[in-house]
Amino acid sequence: MSRTKERTAAANGVPPQGPSALAVAPPRVSARRRRPGVIALSLALIAAGGAGVAVLLLQVGNRTEVLTVVRDVQVGQVLTENDLGKASIALDPSVKAVRGDDMDSVVGKRAAVELKPGSLLAPAQVTKDSLVKAGEQLVPIGLKPEQIPATALVPGQKVQLVHVPAQGQADTDEESSTEPETIDGRVVKASSAAPGTGIVVVDVATTAKDGPKAAAWVSTGTLRLVLAAPDGT
Template sequence: MSKTKERVSPASAHGIPPQGQVAGPVAPPRVSARRRRPGVIALSLALIAAGGAGVAVLVLQVGHRTQVVTVVREVQVGQVLTERDLGKASVALDPAVKAVRADDLDSVVGKRAAVELTPGSLLAPSQVTKDSLVRPGEQVVPIGLKPEQVPATSLVPGQKVRLVHVPAQDETDTGRSSADPPQTLAGRVVKASHAAPGTGVVVVDVATSADDGPMVAAWVSADTLRLVLDAPDGS
């Protein structure tokens, strides 16, 4: 019995239909439909809405800015404010922050600083006052202090001081013994100048009672007055 070899064409061996034969239709791959979860969709929509609201609030806050008065130069307590001491700035102001509006700048020029003002800060209405450091019934006496008599602590307006009478070596104070404490008077700094070039003398305007003013002036003239700083609380 003879064996017949089955011939297989190369095209059939590689899955290619032989000539004259038409390949059958190819079925598309099945794609399983994803189940939509209502909870996830609702959460996504909520996050989108919250993000949009946050952006809207941020835009409103950035867009709503207020023109306010700022401090551009250092101002000591009691010093009169000038236009050169102040500036203007546009800021997003918190309602809890009290600041002088830029439109009211002219109303604070000419007033005195109630506290020490530092550059870069906003000016608050409570930081200025129209009251003078010289009160009714007081006099201002200028006192020249030599370099060795000037305190290392800066003299600022409103600072309380004691005016001490130190008798000269050849001066005899009748009625007082060497054991008695020196005579002192209360005073308050109104203004202090910078040290004079060459001499270093600092002139301090001190307010004292009208009754003590002439005596203080006599001490200054006789060079028998010394200035002592009081404690911050005035005690």
């Protein structure tokens, strides 16, 4: 093409033709290489996440509604709905607890042990029987630290109340040869040790006939409490 034609073509907006025109190369697109290790790791994470969600759903689904204690209940006290609450927990099969829908079965019963707020209510902690039965009397006995058995005193435990001679009292030959007088009893409640003195007060149920005698022994300081054997002897 002559210079005159090139100038005319440039004036008309037509790009020049011929060897002088530079060819524009298309952009180079590089294909991404897929790494098998990254893919495997991604699949493993997805699988682990799914398993975690499944475990969480199973744990939530296995929660059980149980009864809880919401305020202090003394031994022998009748339970009311105000003493109890409900909680949903993952309950271990070895833990014995009263189910939430069984509230009606425990309301109106008596506490067989002292109940503390925040604890689960177990079936063995309530009883339909009065801890002091008909024909019995309750005798409170104060025990000094040296008189308290190493074995913890619990409600329902059988004991013997033993009459011992007063300190300084002279024993006759006849009295010394006989066994001390005893009264059978049953622990209803044992308090915590009093601050400073360490004295523990134990409420013991005896027969109505033996109650006044045991109270007299307590007042004169001639009573001792002895744990009975497991078979009650």
